[in-house]
Amino acid sequence: MKLVFATNNSNKLKEVQEMLPESIQLLGLKDINCKEEVEETSTTLQGNAILKASYITQVFKLDCFADDTGLEVESLDGKPGVYSARFAGTPYNPENNMQKLLKDLQPHKNRKAQFRTVICLHTNGQEFLFEGICKGEILIKKQGTKGFGYDPIFIPEGFTKSFAEMDSLEKNNISHRGIAIKKLVSFLKDKYS
Secondary structure, eight states: OEEEEOOOOHHHHHHHHTTSOTTSEEEOTGGGTOOOOOOOOOSSHHHHHHHHHHHHHHHHOOOEEEEEEEEEEGGGTTOEETTGGGTTOSSOOHHHHHHHHHHHHTTOSOOEEEEEEEEEEEETTEEEEEEEEEEEEEOSSOOOSSSSTTGGGEEETTOSSOGGGSOHHHHHHHSHHHHHHHHHHHHHHHHHO
């Protein structure tokens, strides 16, 4: 089965491909020659995932899934949330986003946070949603060099190392995206095997 993941992020594409069974051939936006950047204009993760999946399905007539992920920090009233990728402004810069978050958290003792991913799948004219949540907290300073985004400053609940200190297999087993992808894969296996 061919399935489009509506992303240009090669890190996310690689991370997800490692979780899928060999029977599913994952294609990125470059693979289908999609040069348009679908604007994430919704104020919710679910809304943005639906926008992206709907666009690919309508324009390219392919089965597709899209995700949106946000880091939700308790003491910042859920921010950066849906604006995680551009928290420090545009253009997207992970280092600037991390530094802004660490600065905004300085006056707060509560560093509890969660990563949340929502996936929207469009297949055979139907829409399905899957969610994954990974609870943890924000570190005082960066730890580790692997991963991407906020990984160096997020430590998952029950662990002593950040996402950026884990190999991809370890991270995928517990991450928000890993949990949502497992739900997606389980659904695809039930429906198409």
